[in-house]
Amino acid sequence: MDEFEDDRELVELFLSRDAAAVTKTEKRYEKRLIGLAKSFLSDPRDAEECVNDTYLKAWNSIPPQKPEDLFSYLARLCRCTAYNIIEKQQTAKRSAQLVELTHEMEECIPDVSRSSSPDDKFISALINEFLDTLSKDKCDIFVKRYWFGESVEEIASETGFTASKVKTTLHRTREKLRKFLEKKGVQP
Incomplete structure (x- = not known):
């Protein structure tokens, strides 16, 4: 069975709301998704959190989505999640800096x-x-x-x-x- 057939099976598991979908997806794509997340996030814990959030987002969005290429879909979710984590960290950093500037003034x-x-x-x-x-x-x-x-x-x-x-x-x-x-x- 080729990768495309396996992806279709995984998508069908998601569509039927079978919890095995996440487990099997994790087994198949975790290393690639962690690598992707690490390319954006410097902290390995943030990368793991990003990938876990990616699985949750996939669970919540399939259905109604029915991706043809599951890894591409997961990679997009992972990138967006990583960007959100980065944005949250930068906002926290700006807030801490604002407190510092206020104290100085x-x-x-x-x-x-x-x-x-x-x-x-x-x-x-x-x-x-x-x-x-x-x-x-x-x-x-x-x-x-x-x-x-x-x-x-x-x-x-x-x-x-x-x-x-x-x-x-x-x-x-x-x-x-x-x-x-x-x-x-x-x-x-």
């Missing part, structure tokens, strides 16, 4: 939810005024970090500065911003 910008400080538009105008006082390099570093949310390492790579110089520049710029805002009557 708490040194110089007041939390308006805790006080009756000036409104956001006023502070925004003051920050723009402050940025106009900075050299191009310092302004670029500050904007890359706090507007675009880039990491210190990314900024260092883009500017040609060391990570240490970027950190020092950011620290000193935040300190200058804090003093600038205090002169304008805004307390952190």
Whole structure:
């Protein structure tokens, strides 16, 4: 029996809602699917989770789907699942970075939810005024970090500065911003 015949049998098992469909599919395609998942995901546990989710998605989508080429169908499900895992990880990474950036800026910008400080538009105008006082390099570093949310390492790579110089520049710029805002009557 050739691979096409075996795939048709597997699809028929899925269509008849026979639990053996998943077991037999796993036995036949697990190594190839794990290899595919690992090509997208660096963590072997994520790759295993991806493949397990692929089997579940196949179970839930056959029927109504009736794939002619089962491996191609599974590979598509696996790729989409891997992309979803990557997107989830990047979202978590961005969230952690946002917390870090917020903490850094708490040194110089007041939390308006805790006080009756000036409104956001006023502070925004003051920050723009402050940025106009900075050299191009310092302004670029500050904007890359706090507007675009880039990491210190990314900024260092883009500017040609060391990570240490970027950190020092950011620290000193935040300190200058804090003093600038205090002169304008805004307390952190």
